[in-house]
Amino acid sequence: MHxxxxxxxxxxxxxxxxxATESEMEAYVDLLVQEARQYRGRYSALTVFIGGGTPSVLPVHLLARLLEEVVGGLLDVSCPEPEVTVEVNPESFSGACAATLAAGRVNRVSMGVQSFDPAELARLGRRHTVDQALSAWDVARNAGFTNVSLDLIYGFPGHSEPGWATTLDRALRLSPEHLSAYCFLLEEGTRFHEMRCRGQLPEEDEELQSALYDRCRTVLEDRGYRRYEISNFARPGRECRHNMRYWHNDTYLGLGLGAVSFLDGRRRSNARTPEGYRSQVEAGRPWDWIEEPLPAPRRVRESLILGLRLSEGVDPTDLVGGPLPEEEQGQLRSVLSKWEGKGLLKRLGERWALTDRGLFLSNEVFVDLV
Incomplete structure (x- = not known):
């Protein structure tokens, strides 16, 4: 849910x-409630992930309504322990917000901290301080949340090994159940991209990024976290069940502006403009998506790429969209063997997985598989 x-x-x-203003937020929640009602009886959810944007900027009365009327209306009542995650940022995560989430069946909080270094937070354009991040952590724990994830970012221009060591140390002192560590990627349309175009932002240092990733993986694994996906680490049993559905290429329903769904073997997207989304919902056409064609060969390759992100790897003979014609199976086997020879892939019985070296260079493999 976006x-x-x-x-x-x-x-x-x-x-x-x-x-956005509060009135704009209220109008949007009205649309979300209306959209969700159109799906009741057709789909039910085992997991829910409310992201953004920043859901914690919503006033608590709108959060409460969202959780009661949208989440409550779509959760599978037969599931004894559904996973319900909400993303929050430290500057907007108050005690009232935490209490509202806890009362609304939310049992997992994902906190966007990104760094525990004041200078790095300023460089990234974050709007919270280190002290606010630590206070937000206490808010989550005091509200009874026993499954909290921290989001961190590394390898951005100006990042350093000492700065990353400080962030990892401060994060681990909190003992979160889950950590996500994302490598910086320059995206068009961002402030960093504008700075790069003006010559004000240096290129990323890929060797440094690789070293920072290796340090993260080593430090977290030494502290009892298991890397279960390229960028995600968890205590045993604390993997994000919702995101595992993506990586297993399972079905999912997206609600909200620009939200993406994967249903009945087809990928569909809601309108990405507020006007288009409003028209779609108010016309009562939840099926009026922008549909992306997904022929079987592409679905198989996407399933393979998603599965390779996981430490458990993937069995090429058991993929969504398969089986492929023999000729295409041969092409896939050839590509996999090629990257095995280069030391980026390995075999785990019938499964294929990225090697330690392949984790950071995974995009080279994935581009070849598209």
């Missing part, structure tokens, strides 16, 4: 989000 609101754009962010 909440396209935030307190302001960070320097690296290209997400579909922007600041």
């Amino acid at each position: 909440i396209p609101f935030c307190s302001g754009k960070c320097a690296y962010c290209d997400f579909l989000s922007a600041p």
Whole structure:
């Protein structure tokens, strides 16, 4: 579920989000409720992920309504322990917000901290301080949340090994159940991209990025976290069940502006403009998506790429969209063997997985598989 609101754009962010007034937020929640009602009885959810944007910028009465009327109306009542995650940012995560989430069946909080270094937070354009991040952590724990994830970012221009070591150390002192560590990627339309075009932002240092990733993986694994996906680490049993559905190429329903769904073997997107989304919902056409053709060969290759992101790897003979014609199977086997020879892939019985070296260079493999 997409909440396209935030307190302001960070320097690296290209997400579909922007600041908004309370009345604009209320009108949007009205549309979300209306859209969700159109799906009741057709789909039910085992997991829910409310992201953005920054859901915690919503006033608490709108959050409560969202959780009661949208989440409550779509959760599978037969599921004894559904996973319900909400993304929050430290500057907007108050005690009232936490209490509202806890009362609304939310049992997992994903907190966008990104760094525990004041200078790095300023460079990234974040709107919280280190002290606010630590206070937000206490808010989550005091509200009873026992499954909290921290989002971190590394390898951005000006990042350093000492700065990353500080962030990892501060994060681990909190002992979160889950950590996501994302490598910086320059995106068009961002403030960083504008700076690069003006010659004000240096190129990324790929060797440094690789070293920072290796340090992260080593430090977290030494502290009992398991890397279960390229960028995600968890205590045993604390993997994000919702995101695992993406990586297993399972079905999912997207609600909100620009939200993407994968249903009945087809990928569909809601309108990406507020006017288009409003028209779609008010006309009562939840099926009126922008549909992307997904022929079987492409679905198989996407399933393979998604599965390779996981530490468990993937069995090429058991993929969504398969089986492929023998000729295309041969082409896939050839590509996999090629990257095995280059040391980026390995075999785990019948499964294929990225090697330690392949984790950071995974895009080279994925581009070859598209």
